[in-house]
Amino acid sequence: MSAEMDTAVITDKTKEIRELTCIVCPVGCSLQATIEDGNVLDVEGNSCKRGREYAVDELCAPKRTVTSTVRVEGGFLPLVPVRTAAPIPKEKIDQALLEVAKATLEAPVRIHQVIIADVAGTGVDVIASRSMTKTVGTYPAFGAKTVLVHDACV
Amino acid sequence: MSRIECDVAVIGAGPAGLAAAERAKQSGAGRVILLDRDRELGGILNQCIHNGFGLQLLAQELTGPEYAEHFINKTFDSGVETMLNTMVLDVTRDRQIIAINSDEGLMRIDAEAIILAMGARERNRGAVTIPGTRPAGVFTAGAAQRFINMEGYMPGRRVVILGSGDIGLIMARRMTWEGAKVEAVLEILPFPSGLTRNIVQCLDDQGIPLYLSHTVISVKGEERVEGVTVARVDENLKPVPGSEWDIECDTLLLSIGLIPENELSREAGVELDAVTGGPVVTDEMETSVPGIFACGNVVHIHDLVDNVTREAWAAGEGAARLVTGKQPRGATIRTRAGDGIRYVVPHVVHVQNLADRDVRLFMRATHPAENVRVEVVVGDNVLFSKFERVVRPAEMLALTIPAGRISEEAIASASLADAGRRGEEGSKNGPELVVRVTPRDVHKRGGVQA
Numbered sequence: 001m002s003a004e005m006d007t008a009v010i011t012d013k014t015k016e017i018r019e020l021t022c023i024v025c026p027v028g029c030s031l032q033a034t035i036e037d038g039n040v041l042d043v044e045g046n047s048c049k050r051g052r053e054y055a056v057d058e059l060c061a062p063k064r065t066v067t068s069t070v071r072v073e074g075g076f077l078p079l080v081p082v083r084t085a086a087p088i089p090k091e092k093i094d095q096a097l098l099e100v101a102k103a104t105l106e107a108p109v110r111i112h113q114v115i116i117a118d119v120a121g122t123g124v125d126v127i128a129s130r131s132m133t134k135t136v137g138t139y140p141a142f143g144a145k146t147v148l149v150h151d152a153c154v
Numbered sequence: 155m156s157r158i159e160c161d162v163a164v165i166g167a168g169p170a171g172l173a174a175a176e177r178a179k180q181s182g183a184g185r186v187i188l189l190d191r192d193r194e195l196g197g198i199l200n201q202c203i204h205n206g207f208g209l210q211l212l213a214q215e216l217t218g219p220e221y222a223e224h225f226i227n228k229t230f231d232s233g234v235e236t237m238l239n240t241m242v243l244d245v246t247r248d249r250q251i252i253a254i255n256s257d258e259g260l261m262r263i264d265a266e267a268i269i270l271a272m273g274a275r276e277r278n279r280g281a282v283t284i285p286g287t288r289p290a291g292v293f294t295a296g297a298a299q300r301f302i303n304m305e306g307y308m309p310g311r312r313v314v315i316l317g318s319g320d321i322g323l324i325m326a327r328r329m330t331w332e333g334a335k336v337e338a339v340l341e342i343l344p345f346p347s348g349l350t351r352n353i354v355q356c357l358d359d360q361g362i363p364l365y366l367s368h369t370v371i372s373v374k375g376e377e378r379v380e381g382v383t384v385a386r387v388d389e390n391l392k393p394v395p396g397s398e399w400d401i402e403c404d405t406l407l408l409s410i411g412l413i414p415e416n417e418l419s420r421e422a423g424v425e426l427d428a429v430t431g432g433p434v435v436t437d438e439m440e441t442s443v444p445g446i447f448a449c450g451n452v453v454h455i456h457d458l459v460d461n462v463t464r465e466a467w468a469a470g471e472g473a474a475r476l477v478t479g480k481q482p483r484g485a486t487i488r489t490r491a492g493d494g495i496r497y498v499v500p501h502v503v504h505v506q507n508l509a510d511r512d513v514r515l516f517m518r519a520t521h522p523a524e525n526v527r528v529e530v531v532v533g534d535n536v537l538f539s540k541f542e543r544v545v546r547p548a549e550m551l552a553l554t555i556p557a558g559r560i561s562e563e564a565i566a567s568a569s570l571a572d573a574g575r576r577g578e579e580g581s582k583n584g585p586e587l588v589v590r591v592t593p594r595d596v597h598k599r600g601g602v603q604a
Contacts, residue, residue: 021350025209028350065205067217069303078306081203081219097331111223129203130219
């Protein structure tokens with residue numbers, strides 16, 4: 001698989017064909033991109049238009065969504081999962097992870113609340129991937145105790 | 155012992171249980187109770203903090219917790235009652251559940267319909283009998299995922315991963331991002347068992363080597379893992395002498411497959427399929443025990459949560475139809491895995507449902523193939539087919555047969571023609587819907603002219 005990514009077939013002096021696997025969705029189309037002087041001329045093998053966009057991005061400026069966790073004080077659980085609101089350039093991932101590692105939060109947390117604005121200077125925010133109540137709590141989804149109607153009891 | 159009565163009781167509040175409970179309620183069931191042994195709803199989705207969930211169903215690329223919260227909110231809005239920290243101890247054929255929690259003690263729940271949604275558990279070291287010492291530091295990938303993503307503990311610093319299942323691949327990236335060094339991922343088969351996108355973004359991106367046709371032959375270390383010995387395997391999956399080498403590490407993660415969790419199903423006398431490891435089900439997702447339904451990983455292992463949700467909707471609707479007296483009646487037809495297909499779920503389809511509504515079949519290919527048609531046939535008569543650019547064993551296939559596409563008459567005439575061709579003995583078991591994989595060009599020659 002890793003060898004596949006590096007396959008470069010020189011077709012003439014300037015053009016080359018790069019093979020890559022689309023990771024936009026789980027279908028995983030095998031793409032063949034024709035590039036010349038760092039520009040993508042043509043993409044084949046994609047079954048939707050997102051495949052073409054992926055190939056162009058991947059060859060010119062690869063991006064990834066980063067997911068991690070942030071410590072939360074006073075929460076129902078010790079960690080809140082977070083993600084970048086959009087994919088960020090691959091070379092910014094390490095810096096983004098460092099900023100995420102330093103961040104702390106206080107409960108309650110709402111889903112999609114901004115945790116770090118403009119992470120690693122990418123213009124993309126890091127947002128919460130879930131809600132987190134203070135303790136066992138008020139929001140029934142999280143830490144609800146058993147819900148029972150006693151008149152049904154014999 | 156307290157006694158509770160309800161229309162539908164759902165066991166397990168992961169993606170399958172959430173969607174089944176909500177859909178049962180929305181489809182007309184009265185009291186619906188959702189039981190889970192964990193401290194919150196959402197199941198394993200809560201620890202799957204990576205993205206990639208919901209692409210097909212919600213047209214968004216969500217993380218596991220976001221996908222869970224979406225369905226948790228829908229479940230609450232629908233009026234489903236939930237019981238957390240509640241362990242189900244027994245399920246009987248006559249739809250009685252014995253459960254226990256620290257608030258109510260022992261409970262008996264009498265349900266008109268039960269939906270089994272217990273999910274799966276991971277195969278562990280015992281399942282593959284890895285020789286060597288028994289030190290600390292050997293984890294299933296999912297256990298490590300829960301430690302890191304939910305509890306806030308780092309299980310180790312230098313990691314070897316056995317098995318190329320999706321959870322293992324996801325954990326290779328996750329542990330790298332948390333500062334660990336992942337030395338290698340080893341896969342005993344000659345092809346990866348996880349999704350291609352995970353090979354690319356979890357291994358290739360991080361520069362982690364994937365050794366196909368390799369396995370761990372020994373674990374070393376006394377108190378803690380100090381290393382593993384790995385070796386190449388031959389076509390019979392036996393280690394090749396002389397090919398072994400040592401990798402220093404303090405942690406071994408196992409990502410070697412999931413097993414549907416069917417202890418309760420067995421207690422209830424539900425018939426299980428030896429291939430899937432889960433219950434035999436109808437297209438209503440009803441098991442061999444009337445009134446007991448099942449959906450999600452307890453039935454067969456899914457690779458996409460979107461398909462779990464779809465299957466759970468079918469189970470929720472099926473349970474609601476039972477309690478509202480609207481179950482389909484009349485003839486049923488069995489499904490069977492034909493050439494190139496390992497299994498088909500559901501195992502039984504109501505002929506009436508084929509006329510009335512879209513019927514979805516889930517299946518897995520036996521081996522990778524390109525440019526094929528997945529065909530539904532009775533005898534040699536193709537009743538429905540769909541083109542697939544690529545099929546892979548690691549990626550589940552879903553085939554939706556549109557309402558009315560396969561009629562009772564079509565099945566009858568196809569099976570009559572088939573019986574005529576094969577003589578009397580051919581029709582002994584009645585007609586079967588066989589799903590098979592056929593190269594596209596073969597179909598063109600045969601199908602277009604016919």
